[in-house]
Each structure stands twice: as structure tokens, then as C-alpha cells.
Amino acid sequence: MTKTEQHPTEPLTQQQPATGSTAVDQNRGFWQKKTTRRTALFGGVGALAAAGLGGGWAYNRYLAEHTEISDVAAYEAAATASSGSTKAAATELTNVSVTDSGLTADNGSIAINKIVNGSGSDTVTAFSAEIKLDDATLLKSAFANNEFGLNIIDVPTAIAAEHNAIWAINGDYYGFRETGIVIRNGVVYRDASAREGLAFYRDGSVKVYDETTTNAQTLVDAGVWNTLSFGPSLISDGAVASGIEDYEVDTNFGNHSIQGEQPRTGIGVIGDNHLMVLAVDGRSEGYSRGVTMTEFAQMFIDLGCTTAYNIDGGGSTDMLFNGSLVNNPLGKGEERGTSDILYIAGAAS
Secondary structure, eight states: OOOOOEEEOOSSOTTOOOOHHHHHHHHHHHHHHSOOHHHHHHHHHHHHHHTTSOHHHHHHHHTSOEEEESOHHHHHHHHHHHHTOOSOOOOOOOSBEEETTEEEETTEEEEEEEEEESOGGGOEEEEEEEEEESSGGGEEEEEGGGOEEETOOBOHHHHHHTTTEEEEEEOOOGGGOSOEEEEETTEEEEEEOOSEEEEEETTSOEEEEEGGGSOHHHHHHTTEEEEEOOOOBOEETTEEOTTGGGOOSOOOTTOOOOOSSBOEEEEEEEETTEEEEEEEOOSBTTTBOOBOHHHHHHHHHHTTOSEEEEESOGGGOOEEETTEESSOGGGTTOOOOBSEEEEEEOOBO
């Protein structure tokens, strides 16, 4: 793939759903009818059941909702109050001015660019969001349906709308697995070390870390605001990290390989409170084939990142801005349900 080239986005009209509450209603409607990771799993579960190999167990584990916290907003409020923290988190961008290619605000900016490389069947189409924030706690996380647990999902547009998000991406799909350290908005939700994670600190720094060498409370005490648990880390000493083409997130039933040319979502770090987020579309010949893990890493390096981390991709790859889809998932303009998003709240002045 040739060196990454960025172009300021044209007005974001590509395959956009309607905005506002209409978008939420429409996305909920087609989400219920379209093939998703969930519906794809039904085939495997049915095959297990027919063979007498535990289809009921598989359904219960990978499809049935298991709610651990039924009101996340209340849980976070209580946890924050009991922590004794004297510094309140930032709430949203203020005095927001929206343009065709992003926004500026009193306390941050977002610049969105379209990236196109190659031609014909080798075309790769991606979207970058360069984010600069005055306060790292402006980047928040939200869970589907305001609940935490396994297999609880909604489309990102709906989750974003519930939190006044002006920009958002899909998260790490924590709800598909039982492992990983999950800290969101400064609150511990899961402490089950398993892999290489990404930690966002309140001071604006972002670091890759080994979950197996620490625990969730130690991270919170050190100032961690959010964590992601997926991977792999893509850059090492300024170059593409070794071994990333062989990386496996887990061995869950129904968890297909993340290798090959795939749609991808990732977080890159340029400096403190300075991020580069990429959403690469794929599986759509002539529009975007997707990228390998090595190509993905190189894209971040070309954009000036010193750290980059891969999160859930495939049909989950989803970037939103000002109520509309920025990218074109699978070339169909349709979102897939997921368990969580990262977002920045605010509204145009």
C-alpha cells in the first residue's frame, strides 16, 4: 500500500443515515434485521445443538444477555462519590463550531480527513480523526443500554445519541469476552488480566501496558481514566511491531481471526492529549478492501504516531460525527451492534 495520503473531508454525505432521533430509530430498525456477529453465531450454536454438543450452553454464554450492572450512570456516580476525588471530570466541549471537516471548541478540536490509497480492487478507504483536548477526561466511554455485562449491545449511533456525543467510535466490544481489565470514566468494571491493554490517563498520556503485571485498582490509583482490552499494540520503537500478523485476541467460540485484509479501528498517540483515530473500511471491492495489521500500523506511523493500538474492527468499525456515520461499514452504510463506544460530548453552538 502506498504512503498514507490525507484529504480534508468533503461534506460528510457518504452513505449517511438521517441525524438526530430519526437516525436512532432508523438504525435500531435495520440493526434488528441485519446480519451481525450475534446472528452469525446462531449458525454455530444451531450446529452444536443439532450435534448434541452443548448448543444451550453456547447460546447462554455468547448470545443471551447477562447484566452485571443495570444502571451504569448511577454506578459511576456512586463510585465517584465514594472515591473522595476532589477533581471533577470535564463534561463536554463548549462553544463548538462545526465545519465540513470537523470542529473547533474552547477546550478542544477534531479534524476529520478521508484517506484513499490504491485503485480498483486494491482501493483502501479510511477516515482519520485528529483529536486535541484540553482535558483528557473529555474522552469518555459509554455502554449499550446503560448496562454492563455480557452480550448487551446496541448500534453506536444509538449509544452516542444517549450521551450527546458529537464524535464517537466503536469500543473494544468488552461484552463478547469475560477477560481483560475494564476501567471506564475512572471506574473499575472488570479486573481479569489477560492481554496487552491500552490505558488513557487523566494527565493526557496514553500507554500500552501488560494487564498481567498489574490490577485495575492500581491503575485507577495511578490516574487511569479509561482502558481498552483488545490489541495488538502496533508500533514499537518507531517501527511496525513484530508478530502482529499472528496476534489473537482470544479463543472464544465464534471469534474469527483478526488477520488478513480487514476493516479496522485503532487509536494512535501523537502526544499528550493529542490522538489520531483511524477507521478503515473493508470487505467492499472497489470501495475498500481493508488492510492487514502491518499496513494498519504503517498508516499510524505515516500520520506521526509513536504509539498505536488496534481495537475491535470488522463489521464493528464505526466512526460518527455530529449525528451521522463518517465511514461506510462493509460498504453498506449499516452499523453493527456493539457493547461500547468511546465518545466526546458536545453540540454545535
